[in-house]
Amino acid sequence: MDTSIAQNWLQFHSLSSFPLLTLLCAMPLGFALLALAIPDEQTSAHKAWSFVGSLVTLAVALVVLGGFDRNAVGLQQVDDYAWIPSFGARWTLGVDGLSLPLVMLTAFLMPIIFAGAWSAIDKRWKEFSIAMLILETGMLGSLLAVDLLSFYVFWEIMLVPMYLIVGIWGGKDRIYATVKFFIYTMFGSLLMLVAILWLYQKSGGSFALAQLAALNLSDKEQTWLFAAFALAFLIKVPVFPFHTWLPDAHTEAPTPGSVVLAGVMLKLGTYGLLRFAIPLFPSAMGTFSPLLMTLAVIGIIFGALMAYVQTDVKRLVAYSSVSHLGFVMLGIVIFNEESLQGAVLQGVNHGISTGALFLLVGYLYERRHTREISEFGGIAAKMPVYAAFFVFVTMSSIALPLTNGFVGEFLIFAGSFKEGVQAVIAPVAEAGRWRNTVLVGGGIASLGVVLGAVYMLSMVRRVFFGQITNPANKALHDLDWREKTIMAILACFILWIGVYPSSWLNLSKTTVHAMVLAHRPAILQVRAPLDYKHEAIQHEHADR
């Protein structure tokens, strides 16, 4: 039973008779192409068109969700066609518990982003909406593709619109930021391309993930190829010390750009690790576990400390992302069911909460054209509804129970400490070293929970509380109905996931279970050989 689950997790569980996923992926692109026909100066038409486009995409995504079987192992609703037969490249799109939460998040955030952009973007709406819609296709494609060449194509497609969004609609250092973003991420993905090509020739001409994962690679090959894949993904996440492009890109990007960047694109890094790097090279994951664990923990603390000393609200939120994604990375590295479910959910949570924070910061920027904390102070008196939303989202960001952030962090930490404690009989040095790394790392990482409260609440206090001293803030007006509606929707999601997370956790449950069965033994064999034996024995007992 267990072995079949493990074997099937990358196989096709169900083929789709109708190319629904292709449609989902192509929908934004189609709207983008049609947008070409609308004259440039009809800004309102572009606003409406792109919003409708993202809503239709969301509707298709809901159909996908409706047809999704939570208990099935493997990829569902697969579209599998020959794409470039001469290369053996295929057009294979599929969805499982790993990608679906992020697909839903993407499809859900896009209308929010477009609605938020109505006031945030004040020039060249046609180009903007086309760029955003192409970006959505890129993101959905990256999440759905399981043939490595098409995945790579989608992965690179995302770069171009993002490059333009920061470069055209960004702040005053936008060119520096966008070039940095582009070169940095491109550098990572080129190495991944080399690794993909290596796998391609090794397999004798296939890009199909399931086939490549079945290859017999030497330890050395695994190590190098994993490093190449992981680098691309770690830069995207970003994991310390590859994070410095992020604060620049976030600060310079227009609000919609920041939301999409934090909301979805960063998650593609962690998704890539789970979908590609780990299944392809599990024992290399074992080798790199201590290093990745260390980087994740450093990222949590370092990101939080950096956030603490920022003077620009947006930069602060950007650094908080480094810290939050550190938690997600921690969950991935630990690689047990608890931590992985936490990591998958925390990806969604971060998308919603940080997206909401960027939108809120954007509202303020639109009113005052500054984001310096020292420019504000006491504005809760002028903007009570805004302040209420901000404090609420802050509570979610610092993981207060009954908000979404808590559920994810709790599971990640619970999984980490479980990994550290492993009630094995033989505490011999080999396995003990990994366990100690995990316990010490988990202990240090938990300080991030305090630091999160410190930097977020300090910022909230300095922006919202006290007397209004800056006369420019006296004329501030509170949120209008559009802004309120957007925030109210996000707030509902924050509470939904916080109070009843099962509807999200159940999406990924089976897939995570299968993943762990499939790859954990290989990972443990390298990083904690004695634990591995012990777990194997336990499984035998369970089977009997």
Add this chain to the structure above:
Amino acid sequence: MEVNNSAILPLIILLPLLGGIVNGLFGKHFSRQVSYFIGSTTVLASFLLSVQVFLSLRGLGAAHAEQALRFTLFQWISGGSYSFDFAFLADPLSSMMLLVVTGVGFLVHLYSTSYMDDDPGYARYFSYLNLFVFSMLVLVLGKNLAMLFIGWEGVGACSYLLIGFWFKDMEKAEAGQKAFVVNRIGDIGFLIAMFLLLAYAGGSLDYDSLRTHFSDSIHAVDHPPTITLICLLLFVGACGKSAQIPLYVWLPDAMAGPTPVSALIHAATMVTAGVYMIARLNFIFALSPVAMTVIMLVGALTALMAASIGLVQNDIKKVLAYSTVSQLGYMVMAVGAGAFASGVFHLFTHAFFKACLFLGAGAVIHAMHHEQDIRNYGGLRRKLPVIHATFLISCIAIAGLPPLAGFFSKDAILAETVAFHPETEKLTEYYDGQFTRAAVMELRAGTKDGIVDEAKIAPLAKQNKETYVKSIERLAPLRKVAFGLALLAALMTAFYMFRLYFMTFAGEYRGDHHTFEHAHDSPWPMALPLIVLSGLSVCAGWLGMPFAEGKFNLFEHWLDPVLERGKELVHGHLEPSTEYGLMALSTAVAAFGVALAWSWYKAGPSTQAASLSTAAQPVYNTLLNKYYVDEFYFAVVIKPLRWVSQALFHAVDRLLIDLCMVRLPGYALLGLSQVGRLVQTGDVQTYLVGVVAGVAALAWYLI
């Protein structure tokens, strides 16, 4: 399958939540009366339902094996092998807490309708207050530790909002933030303890299953140091919430909030959550005499330290705040000394007299136009008769004079601290398997192949056991230290409470006469809670009569089902004669404190007191400045944190990573291209020189 036998439980919780939501979202459209009505009646309804729960539990008493009501709403979090339900449990302990939370909660709501009557933020206030009651109810009614944690952090968040309620004042906002952050530090300990419990005790945080795990030596989770670690981590959480050393610093600052909030949150309910948690998990704590002793000593030290600060404070709320810290120290010391029932009993009585004191203080402040300095009070007895009478009663109660409430609970704590005695036999019985396991592991570590000489195991296990027993016995003298500290704190308590009383109500008025003329006694919504609470401050203690070897101790018997295991493991016994002796001693000590306060402050500040404070200037200043602990934390934690972050930002993030590792390679590439560009001069002769040189070099190399 779980029995769901009480749908009242979720209702108790949902009512205040509903009130909070309605007032929060639509409050600005409501008139004051509507807001007040929604805020208060939801809590009143919860109180009535709580009474119903209490009565039905009493009904279950004899007939059923188990005295508990349960209700599971849905599965909250599940991941891998872990899962936690959104579920409620009402047993004797939580039903008692329910009554306190909703009862005092309602009185404070009622009082607030008058106290906050001139504040434009009334709807927001009642919304927060309702949400607080909701969180506190989740805390006490939760069926597992995860639920408790929801409430645990929820009350922290509400307290943050309420302390900073007047957010236009930056100091108040800072106090709120400080409370939240310091609580968070404690919460980390609590969280890690939960994770360890999950990993060690079978993936459940349900009290029922934890109790099974920790009661049966077959399931014994781990050897003593691990249990001690878990207990101490849990206690770190309690230190944050229940304001113990070293995390007590937030509570005095929390007085920035409206006074009714201080009464409810920072005296009667939230701050007692740590004590509740330890009592709730008595079956774990009792397994670690080391952790218990640490808890007992920290509690005693906190009691003494806070009381000593309270001796010299001049702000009426600050005195009460330190008195709260001190009384919490008593409760913590009690549960640390295994006197779980007495600790909870003191929680119970303290809730009444301290809430009464705070509400009384609020009424005085209200009457005195927000003057809080007791040096500017005096002679208010005639002017504010109702407040005076209720305040005096609560002062007697907290000072520990018979037959008022504080006497019985405090006396029980003192007596049981003296009697604290871990049952080593029961403990070694529980840890028996662990001693053997430790022996096997130790022997195996010494071998290469992991094969252990069977004969060596038993002697080594026995040795382990003896070491363990000795280590416990070595702790015994410390209980006398704790008793001594607590007795001293009792003396101080009686003194500073009556100093406060005399300075406020006795002698002649010392402040601005305009204020005095306008001062008037409280309107009924403020007076009624004071009268009810002072009545309870008189009678509540009678539920825990220590006489006749506890035969009349209704309170303790009521909690027996919950505290059974803890009692079994830590069972102290005192001769009745010793007990009466202690009673006389503590009464004498309290009376002495009161007498001292009377002789120095009966007519306002006297020359004796002033000369003493000048004679012992350094001591006086140290106390006045609260031992400079805030300054110490600022210098050692807050400033360095900022400094280190700044340094890391500039040196590591900007310079090392961004410049050296990221941009420099880019610049280097650019520079290299600049060098390369020099080669491309466009001058044919230069190229030719290059070609010739190249050919020559090649020729030389080949030949």
